[in-house]
Amino acid sequence: MAYPAVQSAGDTILEIDKLRKTHVSHSHGNKEQLTVIDEVSFGVKEGEFVTIIGPSGCGKSTLLNIVAGLEPYDSGDIVVRGHRIGAAGPDIVIVFQEDSLFPWLTVQGNVEFGLKEKGVSKAERKRIASEYIELVDLEHFADARIHQLSGGMKQRVAIARALAMNPRILLMDEPFGALDARTRQILQNEIQKIHEKTKKTILFVTHDVREAVSLGDRVIVFTHRPAHIKQQYIVDLPRPRDSEDPALIGIINSIMREIKEETSSVDGESQKERGRDRVELTA
Ligand SMILES: Nc1ncnc2c1ncn2[C@@H]1O[C@H](COP(=O)(O)OP(=O)(O)O)[C@@H](O)[C@H]1O
Ligand SMILES: [Mg+2]
Numbered sequence: 001m002a003y004p005a006v007q008s009a010g011d012t013i014l015e016i017d018k019l020r021k022t023h024v025s026h027s028h029g030n031k032e033q034l035t036v037i038d039e040v041s042f043g044v045k046e047g048e049f050v051t052i053i054g055p056s057g058c059g060k061s062t063l064l065n066i067v068a069g070l071e072p073y074d075s076g077d078i079v080v081r082g083h084r085i086g087a088a089g090p091d092i093v094i095v096f097q098e099d100s101l102f103p104w105l106t107v108q109g110n111v112e113f114g115l116k117e118k119g120v121s122k123a124e125r126k127r128i129a130s131e132y133i134e135l136v137d138l139e140h141f142a143d144a145r146i147h148q149l150s151g152g153m154k155q156r157v158a159i160a161r162a163l164a165m166n167p168r169i170l171l172m173d174e175p176f177g178a179l180d181a182r183t184r185q186i187l188q189n190e191i192q193k194i195h196e197k198t199k200k201t202i203l204f205v206t207h208d209v210r211e212a213v214s215l216g217d218r219v220i221v222f223t224h225r226p227a228h229i230k231q232q233y234i235v236d237l238p239r240p241r242d243s244e245d246p247a248l249i250g251i252i253n254s255i256m257r258e259i260k261e262e263t264s265s266v267d268g269e270s271q272k273e274r275g276r277d278r279v280e281l282t283a
Contacts, residue, residue, distance in 0.1 A: 013201050014044040014067070014169055019076035021062055036062045038226035039076070044169070047199045049192075051212040053255065054222025055263060060205040063227065064173045067203065068094040080168065093167040095158045097177045101146045107133060108142045111161045118165075132160035135194060152183035159191070163198065172204040176211070188214060192239055209259070213251050214241050221255055224262050231258055 021037040036059035044050050054060050065071040067078060069092065080091060101110050111129040120128070133142050136156035146154065155175055162170055172191075176184045188211060195202055206212050212219045219233045233251055241248055 011046045012043040013046040013048075013081055014203070015077070015079040016043070016063075016067070017041050017077040017079065019063070019066070019073055019078065021059070021066060021071075021073045023062070035226040037066075037073070038228045040228055041076075042220060042229060042232070044201060044203060046201055049195050049202045049204065049215060049217045050220060051204045051206060051216035051218070052220045052222060053206055053209060053212040053259075054227055055224050055259065056207055058222050058225045059227035060207075060222065061173050064094060064171050064203070064205055067169075068092055068171055070094070091168045092171060093162040093165050093169075094171040094173060095155075095162050095175045097174045098154075101154060101157055101161070103146045106143050106145060107138055107149070107157050107160075110146065110157055111164050114161065114165045128164050129160075132164045135163070135197070136160045136190070150183070151179050152187055155179065155187060156190070159194065163194070163200070167200070169201045169203060172202065174206055175204070177206070177208075184211075189240060191215065192241075196239065209252050209255050210243075213248060213255065214243070219251070219255065221258055230262060231255075 019037055019040045020035070023034045023036055025032050025034065040063065052060055052063070062071065066073045102113065105113065108126075108129055111133055112125045115125040115128055130139070130142070133139055136159055138153065138156055138160065141149065141153065146157070149157065158175070175191075176187050179187065191202075191204075192215060194200075204212075204215060206215075213233075213235055216233075216235050219235060220229055221231045221233070222228070223230045233255065235248075235251060237245060237247055
């Protein structure tokens with residue numbers, strides 16, 4: 001499919017320009033409109049690891065789904081390498097919190113699945129899948145079934161499956177959100193190593209401030225719904241990052257202050273609602 005060419009600047013791979021999205025839901029015969037994304041604009045550079053943090057329910061998943069081509073949007077532009085995106089394709093792949101791995105396939109079968117769909121030969125599929133299974137340290141589990149794996153291992157498979165498609169952009173929607181703290185930490189280190197090795201462009205959504213700052217080259221802080229950009233931070237710190245680094249802690253504290261400010265400035269909502277929407281403030 002040919003998309004209309006749009007001018008893009010320098011080495012920016014993804015450009016989101018004045019994006020707006022309103023969900024329409026029908027309840028009790030009434031049509032309700034909920035604006036979740038309000039004129040959001042930002043760019044992502046090739047190879048950059050960008051994290052997005054914002055209160056739960058602000059519109060982060062909606063944004064990622066739109067970029068993945070899974071949901072329509074009302075206005076604005078999403079430009080990938082100078083081309084407006086039209087539909088989901090192998091250029092952009094998304095990893096969810098609890099990924100929909102195929103339980104009837106082995107680890108190898110799951111990682112090969114998309115390649116098979118793309119018409120890649122059997123030998124080539126095997127070679128590519130093995131490479132990514134090794135990258136996520138699951139080479140001893142290539143023939144295992146999904147139900148035999150822990151939550152952390154499943155997310156490793158999901159990451160390998162996404163990378164095997166060689167996407168230009170890897171989207172991750174709270175991929176470690178369902179894992180215990182220890183496993184989460186291990187996978188946070190792992191994704192940094194993977195990013196270093198593959199130089200993939202990653203757009204990673206989280207509601208954990210420490211995770212956002214530990215992983216991102218840049219952190220974008222979203223406001224309460226409807227989401228717009230409150231602040232951006234460049235995290236110019238060496239990797240692997242030291243969790244005790246005062247510079248890292250400084251950025252975490254600054255973002256936590258902003259988010260506190262954000263949650264306390266929400267008008268017209270009950271305390272209960274505010275409590276539910278509060279961002280993870282335990283850094
Ligand atoms: N398909 C939909 N129809 C109506 N409302 C939706 C739909 N998807 C999400 N929402 C609402 O939009 C808001 C943003 O959702 P979401 O993007 O999932 O937030 P986040 O990922 O930041 O927690 C929430 O209030 C949610 O209930
Ligand atoms: Mg979400």
